Amino acid sequence: MELSPDSLVARLAGEPLCPVYMVTGPEPLLVLEAADAIRAHAREQGYAEREVFDADGRDFDWGPLAATFRAPSLFSSQRLVELRLPTARPGKEGAELIVDYCAQPPGDIVLLITGNEWSKKHGGKWSEAVARTGRLAVARALRPDQMTGWVEARLRMRGVKADRGAVQRLVERVEGNLLAAAQEIDKLALLADGQPLDAARMESLVADAARFDVFRMIDSALNGQGARAARMLAGLRAEGEAIPALMGMVVKELLTVATLARAQARGANMAAEFRAQRVWASKEAVYRRALQRHPALQWERFVAEAGRVDRIAKGRADGDAWQVLERLLLAVAEAKARPLLGQAPGAGS
CATH class of the missing domain: 3.40.50.300 (P-loop containing nucleotide triphosphate hydrolases)
Known part of the structure; x- marks a missing residue:
């Protein structure tokens, strides 16, 4: 059973x-x-x-x-x-x-x-x-409609009293990330002082774990969630982020996966390789799913494409950096989207 x-x-x-x-x-x-x-x-x-x-x-x-x-x-x-x-x-x-x-x-x-x-x-x-x-x-992934119940149960387990509005505000902020929710609830157990929480007090106590940041955007792409990654990229753009500020982490993550893909191709001990690349155990599944999606040579191409995005953003190549980056994220997320890389302006360069 x-x-x-x-x-x-x-x-x-x-x-x-x-x-x-x-x-x-x-x-x-x-x-x-x-x-x-x-x-x-x-x-x-x-x-x-x-x-x-x-x-x-x-x-x-x-x-x-x-x-x-x-x-x-x-x-x-x-x-x-x-x-x-x-x-x-x-x-x-x-x-x-x-x-x-x-x-x-x-x-x-x-x-x-x-x-x-x-x-x-x-x-x-x-x-x-x-x-x-x-x-x-x-441990099956929680559906969006299950998240509220999970958060409520976790709050009760930690002795935190919260009304439905406060719970919903926390759910919105952690955006389905159970680890972020658990961390916030542990913090609330210390800060709430046994007092019931309403939406306004919850707002003042929790960090905005749902903000569109580059780390979670890349994780979404690696995890095969192309639409989510594209939405986060649009959020970063709306918040006024600049492409060069994003590309350092994008290139770093793609280089990590490319290194792991080369190791996997030569039959290396992947547990040792994950440790060598300082990949947290909680993130191994994300990387493994990404490695199953593309061969090693494709990850090398993704790294090169990220470099092209950076050059476009700095005026050293032609094209729309935001569009090329979006297509790169979609291609990382879904193998069937790889042809998009060749459709961006200057893709043959």
């Missing part, structure tokens, strides 16, 4: 530890918090030793994990073994290992599997074995 992360966490205190847990999905905050709850519960039950395995690509060697399942603990009688499976696809060898583990789980091990994605295509006998032997929770 598939659970939500909240349902899984609620069950932990009332039942014995299961031999295996899997928490996966596109909402990194929900995955992280559910995994943290499992870790804390395991520690309380005496699982003091922890081993972590990053299965980040086809080159992952499943042998050490299999050996861990068979080997006795070195430091304690009970161990938490974590398998980080960013794509939520273990492959044939990994799936067989997980099925075998679930068939005869060692008495001294709890296996925690975490991932950043999930769909009907991801499941199989291995995930059915996890759900049958333990608990499977999927």
